Amino acid sequence: MGIKQPWHITKVSHDDQNARVDLYVAHDKGLRFPCPICNEFCSVYDHAPEREFRHLNVFNYQTFIHVRIPRVNCPRDGVQQIEHGLAESNGTVTYEFERMLIDLEQECSIGSVSRLLNVDWHLCQRIQERAVHRGKEAKGMQLPKHIGVDEKSFARGHKYETLIYDAEQGTVEGVVDKRDQKSLETYFERFSFKMRERVETISMDMWDPYIAATKALIPDAAKKIVFDRYHVTRIVTQAVDKVRKQEHRILMEQEIDVLKGTKYLWLWNEENIPDFRREEFEQLRSLDLNVCRARAIKDNLRNLWNYKSIGWIERFFNRWYFWATHSRLKPIISAAKTLKSHIDNILTYAKHKVTNAVGESINCKIEKMKRLACGFRNRNHYRTAILFHCGGLQLYPKRKDISMQILPA
Numbered sequence: 001m002g003i004k005q006p007w008h009i010t011k012v013s014h015d016d017q018n019a020r021v022d023l024y025v026a027h028d029k030g031l032r033f034p035c036p037i038c039n040e041f042c043s044v045y046d047h048a049p050e051r052e053f054r055h056l057n058v059f060n061y062q063t064f065i066h067v068r069i070p071r072v073n074c075p076r077d078g079v080q081q082i083e084h085g086l087a088e089s090n091g092t093v094t095y096e097f098e099r100m101l102i103d104l105e106q107e108c109s110i111g112s113v114s115r116l117l118n119v120d121w122h123l124c125q126r127i128q129e130r131a132v133h134r135g136k137e138a139k140g141m142q143l144p145k146h147i148g149v150d151e152k153s154f155a156r157g158h159k160y161e162t163l164i165y166d167a168e169q170g171t172v173e174g175v176v177d178k179r180d181q182k183s184l185e186t187y188f189e190r191f192s193f194k195m196r197e198r199v200e201t202i203s204m205d206m207w208d209p210y211i212a213a214t215k216a217l218i219p220d221a222a223k224k225i226v227f228d229r230y231h232v233t234r235i236v237t238q239a240v241d242k243v244r245k246q247e248h249r250i251l252m253e254q255e256i257d258v259l260k261g262t263k264y265l266w267l268w269n270e271e272n273i274p275d276f277r278r279e280e281f282e283q284l285r286s287l288d289l290n291v292c293r294a295r296a297i298k299d300n301l302r303n304l305w306n307y308k309s310i311g312w313i314e315r316f317f318n319r320w321y322f323w324a325t326h327s328r329l330k331p332i333i334s335a336a337k338t339l340k341s342h343i344d345n346i347l348t349y350a351k352h353k354v355t356n357a358v359g360e361s362i363n364c365k366i367e368k369m370k371r372l373a374c375g376f377r378n379r380n381h382y383r384t385a386i387l388f389h390c391g392g393l394q395l396y397p398k399r400k401d402i403s404m405q406i407l408p409a
């Protein structure tokens with residue numbers, strides 16, 4: 001049952017109707033316990049009123065431990081309750097039960113855990129919050145050397161959170177409200193100038209508020225910001241989608257519906273087009289469509305990351321830019337101009353070789369978590385869940401061992 005010295009079971013009762021077991025435990029006699037404040041061993045003065053802790057199930061019976069925790073009368077600190085080693089202070093579940101809840105909450109939503117184990121929803125939520133708090137305390141204040149910044153929508157209706165992650169460890173380090181300049185500044189401001197100076201790269205979206213915040217607070221930011229491949233490609237991919245929409249509208253006016261249901265054929269990389277749609281794609285490609293040209297321009301940009309040196313990347317980009325801006329496709333022209341205006345920090349790629357593999361895998365994890373949870377009751381819960389699932393934190397409670405002294409017989 002995991003019940004260790006000085007505790008022993010004095011009574012067991014079970015209730016078949018409610019599938020419940022109650023264990024009553026008491027401490028061995030003839031022991032002295034340390035005062036929780038000064039650690040001086042004192043003899044037992046009296047016992048606090050009975051408390052009940054939820055413990056691991058016995059078969060499918062919910063199990064509760066009942067205990068009266070001894071109090072000592074310390075000459076210095078007065079009457080104090082001892083460290084009992086059964087649960088976190090103020091906890092209502094044993095260490096073992098809390099660990100199990102943490103394990104389950106990593107696999108299921110809080111709602112499911114609450115239903116499966118018949119534990120109050122709010123308690124499950126509180127345990128998650130406590131686990132994150134504990135993990136953050138243990139980790140301390142650290143600003144990663146290689147940072148990734150991304151936005152994440154919280155709910156429909158354009159509510160966002162800003163995520164700051166460690167691009168090497170793949171852990172989310174901070175989640176702050178909204179995605180404006182203040183959001184990211186709030187995060188950076190937690191760290192000293194010295195710590196901020198040590199940052200080597202920050203990869204992010206071409207999002208002006210983030211750029212401004214980074215320039216304001218990270219020394220030498222201009223050399224450290226990297227617009228990574230994922231974010232660069234996304235801008236051109238969105239432009240391809242706009243071209244498709246416009247062209248589809250014009251074609252439909254002439255009652256031509258060849259572009260109907262083809263959205264993803266233009267967005268997927270060629271190797272990701274499923275086999276059963278390949279023929280359809282080849283056929284579309286043989287038509288003289290704008291979206292086809294837009295896609296070719298997007299595909300060609302992938303070659304940029306094959307070059308190693310700044311000189312070659314720049315030369316490639318200039319050729320690509322000329323092609324894109326002469327395409328007579330407005331969305332593509334405007335995407336190309338956006339890239340051009342940020343070219344300095346796209347070129348930093350050559351120096352830092354930052355990829356966005358980590359950012360994408362965090363993104364996947366969060367999407368999975370959102371699906372499991374079927375939404376969050378508020379932003380705080382959402383933030384806690386992100387750190388719980390993606391923070392790489394040490395979440396388990398640490399058992400405070402109980403020390404004791406045997407009184408001479």
Ligand SMILES: [Zn+2]
Nearest residue numbers: 035038074077
């Ligand atoms: Zn004391």
